[in-house]
Amino acid sequence: xxxxxxxxxxxxxxxxxxxxxxxxxxxxxxxxxxxxxxxxxxxxxxxxxxxxxxxxxxxxxxxxxxxxxxxxxxxxxxxxxxxxxxxxxxxxxxxxxxxxxxxxxxxxxxxxxxxxxxxxxxxxxxxxxxxxxxxxxxxxxxxxxxxxxxxxxxxxxxxxxxxxxxxxxxxxxxxxxxxxxxxxxxxxxxxxxxxxxxxxxxxxxxxxxxxxxxxxxxxxxxxxxxxxxxxxxxxxxxxxxxxxxxxxxxxxxxxxxxxxxxxxxxxxxxxxxxxxxxxxxxxxxxxxxxxxxxxxxxxxxxxxxxxxxxxxxxxxxxxxxxxxxxxxxxxxxxxxxxxxxxxxx
Amino acid sequence: xxxxxxxxxxxxxxxxxxxxxxxxxxxxxxxxxxxxxxxxxxxxxxxxxxxxxxxxxxxxxxxxxxxxxxxxxxxxxxxxxxxxxxxxxxxxxxxxxxxxxxxxxxxxxxxxxxxxxxxxxxxxxxxxxxxxxxxxxxxxxxxxxxxxxxxxxxxxxxxxxxxxxxxxxxxxxxxxxxxxxxxxxxxxxxxxxxxxxxxxxxxxxxxxxxxxxxxxxxxxxxxxxxxxxx
Numbered sequence: 262x263x264x265x266x267x268x269x270x271x272x273x274x275x276x277x278x279x280x281x282x283x284x285x286x287x288x289x290x291x292x293x294x295x296x297x298x299x300x301x302x303x304x305x306x307x308x309x310x311x312x313x314x315x316x317x318x319x320x321x322x323x324x325x326x327x328x329x330x331x332x333x334x335x336x337x338x339x340x341x342x343x344x345x346x347x348x349x350x351x352x353x354x355x356x357x358x359x360x361x362x363x364x365x366x367x368x369x370x371x372x373x374x375x376x377x378x379x380x381x382x383x384x385x386x387x388x389x390x391x392x393x394x395x396x397x398x399x400x401x402x403x404x405x406x407x408x409x410x411x412x413x414x415x416x417x418x419x420x421x422x423x424x425x426x427x428x429x430x431x432x433x434x435x436x437x438x439x440x441x442x443x444x445x446x447x448x449x450x451x452x453x454x455x456x457x458x459x460x461x462x463x464x465x466x467x468x469x470x471x472x473x474x475x476x477x478x479x480x481x482x483x484x485x486x487x488x489x490x491x492x493x494x495x496x497x498x499x500x501x502x503x504x505x506x507x508x509x510x511x512x513x514x515x516x517x518x519x520x521x522x523x524x525x526x527x528x529x530x531x532x533x534x535x536x537x538x539x540x541x542x543x544x545x546x547x548x549x550x551x552x553x554x555x556x557x558x559x560x561x562x563x564x565x566x567x568x569x570x571x572x573x574x575x576x577x578x579x580x581x582x583x584x585x586x587x588x589x590x591x592x593x594x595x596x597x598x599x600x601x602x603x604x605x606x
Numbered sequence: 607x608x609x610x611x612x613x614x615x616x617x618x619x620x621x622x623x624x625x626x627x628x629x630x631x632x633x634x635x636x637x638x639x640x641x642x643x644x645x646x647x648x649x650x651x652x653x654x655x656x657x658x659x660x661x662x663x664x665x666x667x668x669x670x671x672x673x674x675x676x677x678x679x680x681x682x683x684x685x686x687x688x689x690x691x692x693x694x695x696x697x698x699x700x701x702x703x704x705x706x707x708x709x710x711x712x713x714x715x716x717x718x719x720x721x722x723x724x725x726x727x728x729x730x731x732x733x734x735x736x737x738x739x740x741x742x743x744x745x746x747x748x749x750x751x752x753x754x755x756x757x758x759x760x761x762x763x764x765x766x767x768x769x770x771x772x773x774x775x776x777x778x779x780x781x782x783x784x785x786x787x788x789x790x791x792x793x794x795x796x797x798x799x800x801x802x803x804x805x806x807x808x809x810x811x812x813x814x815x816x817x818x819x820x821x822x823x824x825x826x827x828x829x830x831x832x833x834x835x836x
Contacts, residue, residue: 306734307733307734415733416733420733420770421769421770421791421793421800423798438798453797457825458797458799459797459798459799459800460797460798496795534645536615538615538616542613542616542617543615543616543617544617544795545617545795545796571642571643572624572642572643572767572768572793573642573670573767574731574735575767575768575769575793576769576793577731577732577733577734577735577769577770578735579731579734579735579736579737580734580735580736581735582735
């Protein structure tokens, strides 16, 4: 519309003009999406497993007062699962939030978000009052890639791989769905006992070493972990227990209220619409989910994010969307964190 | 399955609404017009004796290139019975048709009718979500053609999206139509499976997309190939 006004005025004044670039925004995005792969880590690119690992190590040694790392075990193929602990160092034990990304290998925007979160935490500590308060009073455990074997496999062999890469005798099919492998109504609904299925629940709960390592860590630190957030894609949803049953969680109203607040915060930035709700009815019933397991363990605030988009690009979300997706999701995660901080138990 | 008034945010209404998206793309889709489900405002489900389950929906649909949205009413009937019959959809979103894509479609058509070489592309989008601007209209064409499959294959227990176009190749023709062979990866949300289909389809601006052959490819668990890297 404004183009028409400008064009009309120019014509009326006999000024010759020519449009050189019709839509500068798309042209810029086009350039971002077609730049060749850099050989270093970037927060606005999808980083390979090796790049994420070196990034983890350099982050961990960047600020001893605010960040440290620990290995919570190895994957099936022997890759280390490295957890970052963010928070102002304290002599006393602080309440904590645990967040993991990359449970499903092909959901690349998810590990990208965890990396973005760490960057934001470190760079805005001291200048952003909410982040400063959060990291002073609480710790945030971030597992940038849970399913490390699967993630590496999507870079090297099959971009659409979802599961772990564990081998099982009696079948040539590989891997189980880590988010059907937790001990929450395990394998009763929405999961398959066929090893070739993409929702294979595994041979037993926590059969997948990656799920077991996370479960062990959370169990060991149960008294300290006050919230659990797990990040997936795609569908633009903010889900909470239960997925293994249609029964509402005991604290459903509160979970819903917080989710709606977080979705509203997210939408305030770019208008991106998220739907909040209990997982079973909102997306599908599915047993063995990490969020259900954490909730039943006693972690009162347990959320699953399904990030952008709603199917147009799906798992292949363009790199030009990493920044806006991460920025808006930060608002939602900070909203949840702020609520938890004010409602410690 | 719930009957009566449905929660528009929950999966029942959402799955039925997605079927409407596929239907609309088979009717109105083109290299420069692609429709996406925007929102579901309300939904109602009822059992229709001997036929199946009928959904009545108030939704909005967005044309992805122009970003125009339009509210539509739609009806989806999921048939009951042993034979796997595809859902029947009634919907009209006429406002979206008014988006004028004729000039662009004609230009694309003429360009590829004249060219001695045949168009071909693989891994669209690539692993990083990149699509070459010249490839985009063909990505859209394959999605439109895939919508015929997604419509046919849909039920109350599925939700389909196109995950990736593995390969789109233009084939020579003797007649007016442009002809394409497309290998597409569909993502089915409930089972989380990636399903491979091969399609043969023709397109011209006046006729739109017509699918001539479609074939589901078997899921080969060992058939991994290195992805196309930039």
